[in-house]
Amino acid sequence: MNLDGLKKMWEQFIVKGELDERVQPAVAKSWKRCRQYGVDPWSGRGKHIEGNDFKRILIQHQSLLEIAIPIMQSVYEIVKKSHFLLVLTDEQGTILKTIGDDSIQKRSQELVFSEGTSWNTLEVGSNAIGIALDNNMPIQIRGAEHYCVPHHNWTCSAAPIHGLDGRSIGVLDISGNAEEAHPHTLALAVAGAFSIENMMSSVHNSLLMRTALNSSHESIILLNDNFFPIWLNLTAKQTLSLFLPQIAAVDFRKLLPDLDWKMVADWNHKEPLFMTDVRFLTKQSAIHCSVSISSAMSSSGRTYTIALQKQEKLIQSVNKMSGNQAKYTFDDIYTQDPVMQHVITLAQKYAQCDGNILIEGESGTGKELFAQSIHNNSQRSRGPFVAINCASLPRDLIESELFGYEKGAFTGALKEGNPGKFELANHGTLFLDEIGEMPLEFQAKLLRAVETLCIRRIGGKEEKRLDVRIIAATNRNLYREVGLGHFRDDLYFRLNVLPLCVPPLRERPSDISFCAKQFFERLNRRYPYKRKNVAASFFEILKKYSWPGNIRELQNIIERVFYICSSNCISQKDFSYIMDETHSIIEEQESSLTQEREKIIYVLQTGSGSIEAAANSLGVSRATFYRMCKQYKIMPKMIRKQNKCML
Known part of the structure; x- marks a missing residue:
């Protein structure tokens, strides 16, 4: 529809209140809203925001401005011969930035359509910026589709800009003479808004990545395909004393001479290449590090990511895990x-x-x-x-x-x-x-x-x-x-x-009952539902035993009595029962050990003292056989000598 047709539909609505069905739905909705809130169709000029308030708004939207202005400059290069004005607003319709030639800037001043003015629907009537914000949609309006008469000589194409959470954070608008309206202008506004969104996402992801890399305890260095540094994280600067641009011209292969750099260049696996002990050469010394290397291809070539960690840090991790x-x-x-x-x-x-x-x-x-x-x-x-x-x-x-x-x-x-x-x-x-x-x-x-x-x-x-x-x-x-x-x-x-001699338990009898009480109290705290009382006779009989296993044996006996005793009170009888049972087990073990010792001596004697023959006879390795001999205090050399004497 031509501009005259749009003018007639507007007059019909303003004078008679009748809405032509050919009016864009979003525009029709906006006209009704303007009528409902009493917007003056003969006014429609922007309102200035106080200087301090506008400064605060600019500070709040600094990141948006930093990203959007270069993109606006690029878009302006396309439309500047058509005398269009590029406008960036915030989510409230406040104009943050305008770009245009002198003639279009002068025309916009007549409408107070300039930086630091409010340009929402209720302030200036139906316009592309307000409708784009109200409906979260791109739109182009021409001539009398604007609600207020002063705008009827303009065409405006606006597209909302979405933040990382999907909400509108502003609008990119392209405004000019109504007679110059073209669908491509709206497409250009949409493309510009989309570019701003993509750049904001890239900057955000880059910031997140940079923050993550800077918070890493590893020294991370990015190398270009010629192995020269292009970026360092904070840890690399602090722990390795590396700084750009000082090392930008340094071939990093010289700093890590232990690496097989040909293998690094040929590495095409998804998982990184990892080495635990390499030298990183500084002017003063060599720092031993673990290193992880991965690479990524892009249109500009391959980028290598080097992650270095001082071996001390790796050892700390091993100690913690071990x-x-x-x-x-x-x-x-x-x-x-x-x-x-x-x-x-x-x-x-x-x-x-x-x-x-x-x-x-x-x-x-x-x-x-x-x-x-x-x-x-x-x-x-x-x-x-x-x-x-x-x-x-x-x-x-x-x-x-x-x-x-x-x-x-x-x-x-x-x-x-x-x-x-x-x-x-x-x-x-x-x-x-x-x-x-x-x-x-x-x-x-x-x-x-x-x-x-x-x-x-x-x-x-x-x-x-x-x-x-x-x-x-x-x-x-x-x-x-x-x-x-x-x-x-x-x-x-x-x-x-510095010598330290720890006396055996039998030489400090007062500690026997004292330590036993401490062990019982600890067990009662751990198992309150099994709480035991201990008779004085139990502690007295403890003092009569020699405790060849010292504190370790005492602790074991106390635990065994605590677990086995079925009554709530532990007495002398419980100790006697435990010790009889323990001695029976020990006697069986000693008998078994004696038999094993005799068997080792026998296989050595029959094999003329040969370690290999004896180990094979028992079905164990030489190392295990040596440990068995050490355990039983058997000396194969002595047995070999005895065999020679007998011969």
Whole structure:
């Protein structure tokens, strides 16, 4: 319909109140609304918003303006010869920005159609901006489709701009001479609004990604297809002292020389390439890191994402997952014996320094309890507590367990390599339990590690300096073992800087009933529905037993009595029953062990002392057979000598 036809339909509605069915539904709806609210059809000029209020609105919509203005400039280049005005409004119809030539800007001033003015339906009558906001739809209106007469010489094409949540946050409008109206103008407005929405989504996603990457504990570096850095996260700047643009011209391959960069370039799997121990070279030193590398293709080439984490962080994660933490404190050591209280006081003093500690005491006296308490009372309490039982280490794996190994160091090694217990204990405490069982041939290597706190992985080329406190423990008289030639004197003196001797339970009889009561109270708290009372006779009979297993044996007996006793009161009879049953089991076990020991001696004698023949006869490996011999204190060399003498 031409402009004259639109004028007649408008006059019919304004004068007679009759609405032609050919009027656009959204326009018809808007006309009715204007009539209902008494909008003056002869007015229709915008209203200025006070300066401070408009400044506040601009600040609120700063991100929209930053994204929309470049797009508006691009659209304006298309329509500027037609003398159209580009307009950006907020969700209330407030004009935030206009772009146009002098002539169209001058015309718009006549309508107060300028920045800082309100342009909604109830302020200026039916117009494309107001209808687009009211109905959340793109629309083009021409001439007399505007409700107010001053607008009848204009055509306006408006499209709503939607935020990330789908709600309208503004409008992009293209306005000009009514006689220049063209459907393509509306399409251009819609395309412009869509571009703004897409750019806002991209910026938002980029911001989310950047925020996520900056909050990562890993150092993340993006490289172009020539392996030069193009972006760094905050962690990379802080922990690796990397900054753009200083390293933008640095070939990153030189900083990670241990990587096979050809393999990186050829890597086309979905999952990232991962390596656990590589060197990142700085001007001062080499930082050992784990690295994850992934890549993505785009029209501009391939981008590599490098994620670096200091090996210390990886080791912290391993310690957390492995439970390498101390949970006991001095409050967990139950005693009222003066000698034991003196030992605790001495241990508390030891906790405040960093010297090596040797804890001696019978099995079950709580040597590890002391070690954990010392760690938790020291400045290393936030670091790892790594415990290793030296008696349980197979001879051929001792070095790899303590010092770790590089990738491919030996058959069966993990392809990424593996840190040893010394590395895991860095900035914390390494507890060497049953140190007296350490094989004599390995003690020299251990001595050097204890003295220098430097270790070299199996297959490694460089030494790593560590910050580790050593606490060793033994149930042997280690000084006597030195005299017998079973333990190196230099290692003994290096470990025995701060000696701690934990007395057996039989030497502190007052602790027997005291500790038993503590164990009962703990069980009653844990199982209130099974609460037990304990007769005085029960505690008296406890004192008559020698407790060869010390506190560990006492705790086990208390728990067993608590669980088995069917009455609410535990008495002397319950202890006698438990001990008779326990001794019966022990006798059976000792008989079984004796038979096994005799069998090992027999297969050695019949095989002329051959380890391999004896192990095959028992159906076990050589390593297992050696451990069995060690358990039963059998010396194959002596049996071989005896066989030779008999011959």
